[in-house]
Amino acid sequence: MTKPLDPQPNSDAPNPGIIFETLNLHQRSAALHAAIELDLFSAIARGHRTVEALTEHLKTDQRATRILCDFLVIAGFLTKDNETYGLPPVSAEFLDRASPKYVGSIAKFMNSPDLLEAFKDIAQVVRTGTTTLSRDGTTATEYAGWIEFARSMAPIMMPAAMFMADMATRERPGAVRVLDIAAGHGMFGVALARKNPQAAIVALDWAPVLEVARENAAAAGIEDRYTLLPGDAFEVDYGGPYDVVLVTNFLHHFDPATCEKGMRKIADALAPAGLVLTLEFVPDENRIEPPIGASFAFTMLGTTPKGDAYTFAEYDAMWQRVGLTKSRMVDVPNSGQRLIFTQR
Amino acid sequence: MTKPLDPQPNSDAPNPGIIFETLNLHQRSAALHAAIELDLFSAIARGHRTVEALTEHLKTDQRATRILCDFLVIAGFLTKDNETYGLPPVSAEFLDRASPKYVGSIAKFMNSPDLLEAFKDIAQVVRTGTTTLSRDGTTATEYAGWIEFARSMAPIMMPAAMFMADMATRERPGAVRVLDIAAGHGMFGVALARKNPQAAIVALDWAPVLEVARENAAAAGIEDRYTLLPGDAFEVDYGGPYDVVLVTNFLHHFDPATCEKGMRKIADALAPAGLVLTLEFVPDENRIEPPIGASFAFTMLGTTPKGDAYTFAEYDAMWQRVGLTKSRMVDVPNSGQRLIFTQR
Structure with missing residues (x-):
């Protein structure tokens, strides 16, 4: 017809x-x-x-x-x-x-009214260079959305969490102390504890978010090796030394100077032969591939004051400046993310 | 690396x-x-x-x-x-x-705060069956967004307007009286008037919107053959009879009963050998192809009380019920839209 x-x-x-x-x-x-x-x-x-x-x-x-x-x-x-x-x-x-x-469940965090609001006037964000969300956007102290995040985002992170647990256990087997920075749902540390029965996890995040991590640790039956460290990742005393530090989807929220402040605290808490595992959206040097990693910078543009998706060269340089000179990166299978291994 | x-x-x-x-x-x-x-x-x-x-x-x-x-x-x-x-x-x-x-310029209408707001809670729209926008959404009497629409959307409609002008002039050449229903920017009638120097256009829309159509008619140098008919398309007296009636991107805003009410007024104002040209997003009978036509129904779901993207069979049946028994349809080149020719 x-x-x-x-x-x-x-x-x-x-x-x-x-x-x-x-x-x-x-x-x-x-x-x-x-x-x-x-x-x-x-x-x-x-x-x-x-x-x-x-x-x-x-x-x-x-x-x-x-x-x-x-x-x-x-x-x-x-x-x-x-x-x-x-x-x-x-x-x-x-x-x-x-x-x-x-x-x-990820829809509830990813399309929450706050996160949608953040993309209502990107022209203004590009003029001013910072989020139009009140105060510091998703990086505000105790931003309530991170509780929703912790409750909703765990499932989609499981493949990366299991891959990271395998890698950590292969590289640092046996009795290890693990610091999980900005643990959120806690599944990265929990997956590691399940994979390595001799791993003890210290989970750092704001207290209300850690409640979700604690529930997940209990559900996984590893709560006897799971310690909560409530507070701000840039302020709280990490203790240590740690054999493994997990830095998962955390650094992209901040500008390079703030990242380095956190990285310095991590380097100071790291055992001499310790390993830092950074899970991130990492674009290639051209910043347009792979698309999922490169486009994540736009999410940070809308929702944070100065966050970004950094390249491997940028992460490597930042880690070097805090004394951790050896970094290498692998792709996480079935994921748009990448894992950076860093040592002294 | x-x-x-x-x-x-x-x-x-x-x-x-x-x-x-x-x-x-x-x-x-x-x-x-x-x-x-x-x-x-x-x-x-x-x-x-x-x-x-x-x-x-x-x-x-x-x-x-x-x-x-x-x-x-x-x-x-x-x-x-x-x-x-x-x-x-x-x-x-x-x-x-x-x-x-x-x-x-289409961005200003298509991503206006109102139209974005309409998609904030589609779950609620699906529960209730109607827009969450106040009153009647974009079909509210004298909805102010139609002035923005008229000012911004003309350029993207030009290929369809020129195709329609060619078709109308081929089918009904010479001295014709043309009614342009819900003229908006007016470019459909204006294009026809430019193509056929003997065509006289009557443009119907709300008065503030017609101001934009009048400007476009003047810019095209056809204002001596351009008459304004301000009012509500379902209420105002059309006059007539008309040799050609243009019904462009209008019927999709309404439920079938309301469509038929408008179609009956059109049939009553149509000359015995008159032709109705309906330009629309028309999905195939399966309602999933072509994607642009089929997905337009979702735009109507969000923004109107009961609008839809109707199939050719549905339009044909509606026109038949008001006495116009012969309809046929063609694709508009370089456009996701289709043009339905209807006669007695």
């Missing part, structure tokens, strides 16, 4: 469609967030596979449910066969609440 | 990265909007091609400018060669203010 009357005159000509589409991409974030909140993927997994069945099960509006589901097909999170919706592998594995790999 | 220690264990396994990326897509809309607002593309076109040069020219922050530019490379709107940024064809043609095809 549909056919072009005219052949497209200059089909190689640039098409402004990508501009229109990009300005609308915020709608994709909103659709996925809503579907997770409504638990739509679990409903489809349980066999509610038509608009009518979903509407009845979720107690939603029929037209709205149909529009949301079709949009999720376009976005790659549902399949559609005639009038029946299904789950592609990524949704079945990560968005069905019954799956052991469920990560839907 | 970077190499995986372990080969990826299940590289065909689903990767949750797309979930993380999709929840962050709102940042791409924000980045493009900011770059247009800062007129970054024009600055690069004028030769300010490094972070330092851009920062000085735009009076912006250096770190923030660098992060924005790198993110725009990742999103496809800039190129980067060593430390020098450039414009890919789509940006040079449509985002440089000096280009005759500049469409950057």
Whole structure:
């Protein structure tokens, strides 16, 4: 029924469609967030596979449910066969609440009202060079969002946490004292403690966030080797010396001078043969690859006063300035992140 | 310097990265909007091609400018060669203010605070079945956003307007009376008047919006054949009879009963051999193709009480119910939209 009357005159000509589409991409974030909140993927997994069945099960509006589901097909999170919706592998594995790999909880932190607010006026951020969020954005002392972060982000960090636990145990086996800086959900230290039964973990974070880490340590059955160190990572006495220090998704929030202040404290608390493991979004020197690492700088632009995604050369130079001269980096499999190994 | 220690264990396994990326897509809309607002593309076109040069020219922050530019490379709107940024064809043609095809103004309407607000709680929209915007969203009487729309969206509609003018003139040449329903910027009627020197246009919209259409008609030198009909499209007397009626991006805002109310008024005002041209986002019967048409329903979900992207079969049935029995549809070249021809 549909056919072009005219052949497209200059089909190689640039098409402004990508501009229109990009300005609308915020709608994709909103659709996925809503579907997770409504638990739509679990409903489809349980066999509610038509608009009518979903509407009845979720107690939603029929037209709205149909529009949301079709949009999720376009976005790659549902399949559609005639009038029946299904789950592609990524949704079945990560968005069905019954799956052991469920990560839907990340939506609550990543698209929280605060974090969305941070991207409302990026032109102003680029003019002033700092977040439009009040005070220090997500780096404000005891920013409440980190409790939501700790509760919601653990699942998506599990592959990196397990990889890091393997690496730490391979490099520093046996009885080790481990400091987990800005532990958050605590899963990096907890994974290490599970992998190495002789590891003792000291988890540092603000007290209300550490409550979540403590719960996770208890759930993993390693609480007898798990110590809480509440406070500000730039102020509190680390104790030590430590054989392994975990610095996970922490340094990107700060400018280089602040990073070095923290790194100096870490170097001072490190045993002579100690190892620092830094897990980060690290772009290549061109800062445009890999896309997930490079684009993370934009998240820091919106949400922090002076944060960034630093390159390996930048991290290496910062560690050198605090006396840790040997750094090397590996990619974390199945993750957009990278792991930097640093020693004296 | 970077190499995986372990080969990826299940590289065909689903990767949750797309979930993380999709929840962050709102940042791409924000980045493009900011770059247009800062007129970054024009600055690069004028030769300010490094972070330092851009920062000085735009009076912006250096770190923030660098992060924005790198993110725009990742999103496809800039190129980067060593430390020098450039414009890919789509940006040079449509985002440089000096280009005759500049469409950057669309950002102001598409990412206006109102339209972003509409997507803040889609879960609630799906529960209730209607927009969370106050009153009737973008269909509220004299919604002020339509003035911004009229001022900003004309450029991106030009290819469709010229195609429609060609079609209308081919089908109904000579002295014709044309009614342009919800004229907005007026460019559909204006393009027709330029193509056919014997066409007389009656432009219907709310009075403040028609002011923009009047300006565009004057700029095109066709104001002697251009009459304003201010008012609500569902209430005002259309006059007539008309040889051609243009119904452009109007019906998608309403539920089928409201659409039919408007269509009946159009049918009553149409000359016996008259032609209705409906320009719309029209998804295929499966409602998931073409993506741009199908995803437009989601825009209507967020911003209107009961709007939708209707299929050709649905439009055809609605026109038949008001007595216009012959409809056919063509794709508009270089556009995600389609044009429906309807007659008695």
